[in-house]
Amino acid sequence: MNSRELIRSLQGDLDQGEYAELLGISRPLVSRILNGHRAPSLLVMRGLLRAFPERESEIIAAFRGNGDPKPAA
Helix, strand or coil, rough: CHHHHHHHHHHHCCCHHHHHHHHHHCCHHHHHHHHHCCCHHHHHHHHHHHHCCCHHHHHHHHHHHHCCCCCCC
C-alpha cells in the first residue's frame, strides 16, 4: 500500500475537516493529497504517526515506498 492509499484507508468515517484536524494539517491539503494533486509530506507522516501510533510500521513503510512492512526476524 502506498502512502496515499494508506492515508485514505486511515481516514475511515471522518470527513476531510475532521481528518485534517486530527493530523494537524489543513483541509485543503488533505483534499489535494487524496485527489493526487500533492504528494504527502513528512508533516503528514508525523500527523499520522501521532494519530495512529499502533500503525507506525505500516505508516513508515508506506512513506518509504516499501508497501507492507516486513515481519521482524
